[in-house]
Amino acid sequence: MKILKIALPVPLRRNFEYLPPKDCQLDALQVGIRVRVPFGKKRELIGILIEICEQAETPVAKLKQAIELIDSTAIFSKELWQLCLWAADYYHHPLGDVLATALPALLRKGRALPAVLAGMVSGQQGADLDLNTEQQEAVTAVMNALGVFKVFLLDGVTGSGKTEVYLQTIAAVLARGQQILVLVPEIGLTPQTIQRFRERFSEPIVALHSRLTEKERLNAWMSVRAGQAKIIIGTRSAIFSPFANLGLIILDEEHDLSFKQQETFRYHARDLAIMRAHFLNIPIILGTATPTLETLHNAKQNRYQHLQLRERAGFAEMPEMEVLDIRKKNLEEGLSPVLIDEIKKHLENGNQVMLFLNRRGFSPILMCHACGWMAVCKRCNARMTFHKNTKRLHCHHCDVQKPIFQHCEACHGQELIMVGLGTERLEDTLEKYFPNYSIARIDRDSTTKKGSLEKLLEEIHERKHQILIGTQMLAKGHHFPHVTLVAIVEADGGFFSADFRAIERMGQLLLQVSGRAGRAGKKGKVIIQTHHPDHPLLQQLLRESYHHFANTLLKEREDALLPPYAFFALFRAEAHYADKALDFLQHIKKTAQTFAHPIKLLGPVPANMAKRAGRHRMQLLLQSQHRPQLQQFLKTLLPEIEKIPQKQKVRWSLDVDPVVND
Numbered sequence: 267m268k269i270l271k272i273a274l275p276v277p278l279r280r281n282f283e284y285l286p287p288k289d290c291q292l293d294a295l296q297v298g299i300r301v302r303v304p305f306g307k308k309r310e311l312i313g314i315l316i317e318i319c320e321q322a323e324t325p326v327a328k329l330k331q332a333i334e335l336i337d338s339t340a341i342f343s344k345e346l347w348q349l350c351l352w353a354a355d356y357y358h359h360p361l362g363d364v365l366a367t368a369l370p371a372l373l374r375k376g377r378a379l380p381a382v383l384a385g386m387v388s389g390q391q392g393a394d395l396d397l398n399t400e401q402q403e404a405v406t407a408v409m410n411a412l413g414v415f416k417v418f419l420l421d422g423v424t425g426s427g428k429t430e431v432y433l434q435t436i437a438a439v440l441a442r443g444q445q446i447l448v449l450v451p452e453i454g455l456t457p458q459t460i461q462r463f464r465e466r467f468s469e470p471i472v473a474l475h476s477r478l479t480e481k482e483r484l485n486a487w488m489s490v491r492a493g494q495a496k497i498i499i500g501t502r503s504a505i506f507s508p509f510a511n512l513g514l515i516i517l518d519e520e521h522d523l524s525f526k527q528q529e530t531f532r533y534h535a536r537d538l539a540i541m542r543a544h545f546l547n548i549p550i551i552l553g554t555a556t557p558t559l560e561t562l563h564n565a566k567q568n569r570y571q572h573l574q575l576r577e578r579a580g581f582a583e584m585p586e587m588e589v590l591d592i593r594k595k596n597l598e599e600g601l602s603p604v605l606i607d608e609i610k611k612h613l614e615n616g617n618q619v620m621l622f623l624n625r626r627g628f629s630p631i632l633m634c635h636a637c638g639w640m641a642v643c644k645r646c647n648a649r650m651t652f653h654k655n656t657k658r659l660h661c662h663h664c665d666v667q668k669p670i671f672q673h674c675e676a677c678h679g680q681e682l683i684m685v686g687l688g689t690e691r692l693e694d695t696l697e698k699y700f701p702n703y704s705i706a707r708i709d710r711d712s713t714t715k716k717g718s719l720e721k722l723l724e725e726i727h728e729r730k731h732q733i734l735i736g737t738q739m740l741a742k743g744h745h746f747p748h749v750t751l752v753a754i755v756e757a758d759g760g761f762f763s764a765d766f767r768a769i770e771r772m773g774q775l776l777l778q779v780s781g782r783a784g785r786a787g788k789k790g791k792v793i794i795q796t797h798h799p800d801h802p803l804l805q806q807l808l809r810e811s812y813h814h815f816a817n818t819l820l821k822e823r824e825d826a827l828l829p830p831y832a833f834f835a836l837f838r839a840e841a842h843y844a845d846k847a848l849d850f851l852q853h854i855k856k857t858a859q860t861f862a863h864p865i866k867l868l869g870p871v872p873a874n875m876a877k878r879a880g881r882h883r884m885q886l887l888l889q890s891q892h893r894p895q896l897q898q899f900l901k902t903l904l905p906e907i908e909k910i911p912q913k914q915k916v917r918w919s920l921d922v923d924p925v926v927n928d
């Protein structure tokens with residue numbers, strides 16, 4: 267008698283036992299194949315066979331029979347299987363769900379493995395650039411590590427030619443007949459990015475991103491698996507691709523938040539990429555101008571080899587940075603006269619200017635002039651933003667919209683004023699000042715339609731627009747050679763946030779945005795408007811370097827025992843009634859306190875955003891200075907949590923190595 271242990275895509279941390287399907291040949295049973303099984307009263311699910319046993323844990327009479335085996339051989343390679351097991355273990359996430367994440371939707375739904383389509387047409391072979399000394403050192407270091415596990419931090423200022431380093435190391439890996447994975451941030455996977463690779467290499471390239479249809483995704487997946495696709499460029503989830511022969515992983519913009527999945531299976535693609543490189547014995551490059559403190563810390567500990575590109579490549583120089591003190595200045599909708607003059611100068615010289623404001627909509631506050639009342643979202647702990655294009659109030663946290671108020675809800679006063687600046691308002695103001703120039707606004711609202719972001723970026727490259735306004739969507743990775751002026755309209759927010767990581771992010775964002783100026787030999791300038799021109803960290807970032815700034819933050823983290831000097835795991839719970847969420851987390855805490863352990867338990871406390879979409883949100887933070895200790899603790903704790911009856915009344919999750927504290 268054979269018993270099948272199957273991992274199913276359900277939110278339960280356990281596997282399920284079934285009997286083999288009718289008339290099943292024993293040698294057809296192989297670990298790693300897909301199996302269709304009955305589940306509950308009427309459902310059918312597709313799971314992965316993870317073990318074939320002689321004995322069941324449940325009485326055999328109670329076991330159901332599987333319906334069919336879908337594959338004739340394992341769908342996962344041994345190495346991808348190993349990565350999934352590791353991830354399920356480390357993130358304490360159900361294995362069935364991890365395995366499902368690794369498969370294209372059509373395979374999750376039971377589609378048979380299709381045949382591999384014929385190769386792509388091959389492109390042109392473009393010429394390498396002559397590397398400067400630091401670029402050459404970086405390329406040589408990586409080439410010497412081909413075939414061994416090694417992590418490189420390629421720490422190069424914006425415009426220093428990191429991409430050229432990638433391209434030349436890729437060429438060396440292709441020459442060995444191996445594949446290359448290039449992981450990029452969500453917003454970075456633009457046609458311009460893919461084009462840069464296509465212009466250089468004639469080998470087949472596939473791009474894996476969220477805009478692919480299910481069929482396209484499956485075809486891409488098959489060609490990666492067959493070893494036909496040589497260069498795979500993808501966002502976060504591409505780390506689960508089934509490579510036939512991977513030789514190098516490149517993760518570009520290492521600091522980018524989109525590498526961490528923020529829901530259900532909360533993995534970090536950077537950390538999984540490092541594990542995968544480790545399992546495969548290959549090198550991995552983490553590239554960025556603004557490394558996270560975690561990665562810098564690892565480099566300082568010599569766990570990673572630190573490669574630096576300190577200067578811009580070719581004829582480009584670093585832009586001139588100017589802090590513009592706007593205290594007591596006459597601002598026109600947030601813009602100082604000095605900035606307006608400067609914009610005019612750059613436009614008249616035939617260049618493009620970019621204005622960065624990390625707030626979409628028209629104005630973030632609708633306020634009563636008589637009593638100070640502000641329009642808030644009834645379902646969230648947040649104010650509503652006025653949007654001019656819809657003439658409605660939007661909540662940016664639960665996406666609720668409603669018509670604008672005619673009068674104040676508190677005093678019925680009729681004079682409601684728009685306070686604060688969003689990208690729509692900035693666009694209006696600039697239209698007024700510069701009617702003869704075309705404006706491109708890039709934010710989530712202007713790019714909802716499929717293909718609209720691509721179109722706008724293309725038009726910017728063609729110089730159809732001279733003024734570019736954007737949120738952080740515009741800050742990342744773009745190479746616009748004609749942008750000579752970058753203005754940061756408001757640089758104050760991140761320095762005063764409740765999240766201890768906010769300041770690190772603020773610094774990264776400021777430098778990333780600044781890095782869009784003067785990238786192609788035309789002298790660039792950056793203007794930063796602020797009410798806190800003397801803030802010591804802002805001064806350090808601009809007058810000294812990102813490294814000085816990061817070192818100060820690292821010291822603070824060390825003193826406060828925060829990551830990377832401690833390890834966190836966060837339990838989140840939300841419910842319609844705050845006390846239900848609180849109660850559940852208190853039970854976890856109580857359970858945890860019954861074990862002898864040195865883990866610090868902080869909370870439960872309301873989350874920074876205490877209510878979202880009608881649910882009250884609470885969190886309990888676990889903190890330890892030893893990662894294995896925290897891991898072991900979670901392993902003992904989780905089965906106990908599954909038994910807490912209050913868990914039925916809440917939505918809860920565990921986030922290992924959380925990166926946002928919202």
Ligand code: ADP
Pocket residue numbers: 395396397398401422423424425426427428429430579580581745785786
């Ligand atoms: P990064 O990715 O570091 O921001 P890029 O790779 O986009 O920088 O390079 C910025 C610009 O410098 C690009 O136009 C690129 O073609 C150019 N460049 C890179 N390396 C060299 C080099 N060795 N010589 C001349 N130009 C270079």
Ligand code: ZN
Pocket residue numbers: 634635636637638639674675676677678679
């Ligand atoms: Zn009022």
Ligand code: ZN
Pocket residue numbers: 643644645646648661662663664665666879
């Ligand atoms: Zn809301």
